[in-house]
Amino acid sequence: MVPLSWYVVLSSSLFLIGLIGVLIRRNIVIVLLCVEIMLNAVNINFVAFSKYQHVIDAQIFVFFVITVAAAEVAVGLGIIIALFRLRETINIDEFNILKL
């Protein structure tokens, strides 16, 4: 039987990898991919605890996370396309119009 802690270790390391990816990459597409990694790390935790605690609700949450991920991708990629039309680049540090 696999101990529950192994899953927690797996998912937290996956989360850290995703987080580091989000923070260090310049390519905006990869940043979004790393967000997906983080979401999946959370999902692994949900499913593992669902199995080990016999709570089906956690799997429902995975369902909702996937839904939100899908919505995020649709909007995020729409934004990327719009930004690319505007700036001809997909490097995130060149989108700094947030600074006034």
Added chain:
Amino acid sequence: MTMQMAMFGYFGAAIVISALFVVYFRNPIYSAMSLLTMFMHIAGLYVLLEAEFLAGVQLLVYAGAILVLYLFVVMLLNVQGRGRFLQKQTPAVFALGILAAIEVAALIFHTRFYPELPAIPHPGVPNLGNTETIGMVLYTQYLFPFEIASLVLLIALVGAIVLAKGKLKFR
């Protein structure tokens, strides 16, 4: 070292390595491919955790829809990133990463994980499969969040269309 542990070892290692490759590759297509690998292995992990339905959904939605969208965008834009490949703040991030890893390790080390709980027998309730159970709970207890989720998707759909249509004017 049981069979399950071996399976977990394989899936876990594959997941971590492919996730590292996602961050590591310069070419977004390669990153997307390693992410696809990761998704598939996570689906395998779900099967190991007896969540077959989620495994199917993981493949169908993440691999079949979300990632294909990424590929589409990457191929449509088809730009190679110019200049640097990492952000200027990378050293700070790695410092943070080390700190976070220590913290998480400490947390996990200090936590006492319960072994698997015994299943609670519900007299009179038939022992349903994973899919049926999810359906039961999703369409009764979580019906309202489910509807909200559909609304979220609708809004995202409309938003994506508006954004991608490209009639926006900045400044």
Added chain:
Amino acid sequence: MLNDLASAVIVIVAVLFVLLTTIAYLTYLERKILGFMQDRLGPMEVGPWGLLQPLADGIKLVSKEDIIPTEANVAIFKIAPIISLVPAIISFAVIPFGKDSFHFMGITTHPYITDINIGILYVLALSSIGAYGILLGGWASNNKYSLLGALRSAAQVISYELNAGMSVIGVLLLAGSLSLVRVEAAQSGGFWHWYIFPQIVAFVIYLISGIAETNRTPFDLPEAESELVAGFFTEYSGMRFSLYYLAEYGNMVMVSCIATILFLGGWNSPLPFLDFVPPFLWFMLKVYFFLFFFFWIRATLPRLRYDQLMRLGWKIMLPLSFANVIVTAIVVYMIRR
């Protein structure tokens, strides 16, 4: 344990054998049928009635030079056909070809590789993976026609996958299970139990979506020879080309199998007194009927324009399949109550 392993190996080998033979001879059948429909004879030279033609084709394709364009992305170029073929093959793991378990060399086994309770979801998930092969192959060729073909194809596959998935739901509501074995079992006892009758709308939608998903005529825009010089596999040759080809035919067989199982009762005989015919034969008969239908359509219909294709998918079939799901759900609810 060993017995299980042996039975699994036997079934896997049997399924692969049947499948690959079917695929190989489908090329032959297609040329023959098209030939007959166009008042020709089709291949006649290799073997009696050209029966050895697939073998000759295979030898030719394997022995051809493997050309890789200089500017291509080599790794992905090589891996893309495999990504295309593998899901097409492994999705056959959940297809039940017959009813009863049988004995082979002292080992009891059943006529399917596995019966998982998310069978149809598994098939849909794997078929969605198939889009990667097309997309990557087109992109890696570094050829604008290939890329355009790949993008078109992937968009088409994704759009129509949605319709196929939605149309399947009606059947699942009636059967109450995602497992293909149980869907088939629910339709036993005569052709009036087949889901084609209550789900005729879903059947039509599924069939059209299936044809579109496999990029067959009249939805073969991605490889439209006259516009895109064979689309995403323009640059492919030899063995890699044949892998794409195999994948396409494998998908065709897959769509036929699913249509058979979901709508025509799978291995069930249409009338009770015909039960003496083995279920496997009924299954094959129905599958071949659908395959014939594919060829027939190809010989008959002209190709659609891209905007027509998308409009058909999103504006007509998708609302129709939604309506079908809703109506089915209401009816099932009323009846079960």
Added chain:
Amino acid sequence: MLPYVLIPILPLAGFLIVGLFWPYFRGKGHWVTVPLVAISAVLSFRAFMETLNGPPLHFVLYNWIHSGHFSVPISIMIDHLTAAMLVMVTVVSTLVHLYTVGYMKDDSGYDRFFSYISLFTFAMIILLVSDNLLELFFGWEGVGFCSYILIVHWYERRPSWMAANKAFIMNRIGDFGFLLGIFLTYNVFGTLDYETIFRAIPAHIHDTVFPFSVFHNPESASVLTVIALLLFVGAVGKSAQIPLHPWLPDAMEGPTPISALIHAATMVTAGIFMIARLSPIYNASPTALMVVGWTGAITAFVAATIALTQRDIKKIVAYSTMSQLGYMVMACGIGAYGAGIFHLLTHGFFKALLFLAAGSVIHSLGGEQDIFRMGGLSKYMKLTFVTMLLGSLALSGIPPFAGYFSKDLILSDAFNAGARGQIFWAIGLVTAALTAFYTFRLIFLVFAGRENFSNDGHHGHAPHESPLVMTIPLMVLALGAIFAGWLGDRFDIVGYLAQSMSVPHEIGTAGMSDATLKMLSVLAGVLGIAAAFLFYGRPSGIPAALSNAFRPLFNLSRNKWYFDEIYDAVFTRPTIFLSSLLWKEVDKGVIDMVVNGVASSCQSAGASLRKLQTGQLQNYALVMALGLFGMVSIFIFMK
């Protein structure tokens, strides 16, 4: 069940159809609303006939609010009380709809007006058929709102919207008490359903509350008394009892059909209906009954004295309405609910008649409302004259007209209800004489004597009879004014109503014989008429002489007992003074300074913090992550 559901639904449908599609009607709104309300009236008749010999109709339409133990259904309960009221309301409403067709002809808001009176009818019916306090309150507020939007129908005129605001605010004061009463009821009984409440009353009869605990006053009061009084505050506002009455005369700024329908026959009687409907609560509290009775008696008398000297034809009728409402409340106060409702019903007919006839007079004189600038109209508009005369006779309590039976019943019930009742009887008798006087003062000044009106205000031609569509309702209502009382007396309406109301005590034995009482009340009416004839029947100097002799009393009456002035001095001016003080000193001086100070300090802080904003999304994300892991490390390492 279905036909009776239509009683409230049809007017609502009329409102929705005309209200939503008004641009398509262009002055044809009555083709929809009038038939619908008429059908509703017919159905009400049917319901009335069914309850005549049968049990109350009661069915739940659907569950409106369901939350924990709190459950409120939308239901229709037509018991005997409701059925009688329904008939009166729908009939008067139908006639007023019909009358409006003529009266509001060529008005720019014609269709809007029709949709609103249909909405009003709907709300009034809901109020009547409710089986719980919340549904009642819904109807209650609905009629209040409709009253507001209908008074302000001519919204360009300043007096209109002033009057509408006044009515709205005064009603809100009353409704505030009413709402508190509902809250307390729910708190005490745990339900808002009438039946359940009534059954639980004996269990709570000795319960007490501390209404003044906020002021650390340990005085306790019976909870039922508090509930009854709070609910009565609502009735005071809605039924224009002293001290919340001044809105009613002012509401006469609205179109006359509204005055007839809302401010005479239906809405203002909602308070009396509510008291009768909740009679078990009032019966359980003698204190509340006493307050109710005195309020009614004082209102009846004060309003009658004010009406003596008014010059505006509609205001006279309005004060008369107020006075009659006082009668009804007084009747409730002595426990004679049946008599009160009976008077309500007859009053509904003859007062609507009086208003509509007054409207007819105003209509024919082109908007003139001063009775001293009328006169001699009987030869121009015979139908209006005759019907108005019938209505006046009914109001004055002259047999055999409607008012005689009901008013006499109230007076005799009062006389037989002990010592307090006899005081009420005396007040009522005096008021009856005053009523007859001012009513016939109106008749004589308007229809007899010299022609004081000028023709230039009316397109230069003589006054004329109103069109048939306006006079038919007058005639129908006149029939009601003649026969309603007799019919009620003949068929024992009080006994019929008593099936759905309980009476606190048996009416005591008569001190005087019944015939003597009747004689006395008729005599009062005749005396009033005779005095009116003496004063105004022919030109005479008596009114002027009297007003000079009793100048203070005359001024008191003329100025409506200075209620408006007192309110102005006590409430309005201090409020305005306080507001302007707070605005100029506190708000501008203190609060603005604080707010501006906060804003400017934020601005300077922001200017220095702005340098942190790099515009790089990932920098922000990094800081967020640092914060997260920083907090975690505090949690782990510093515990």
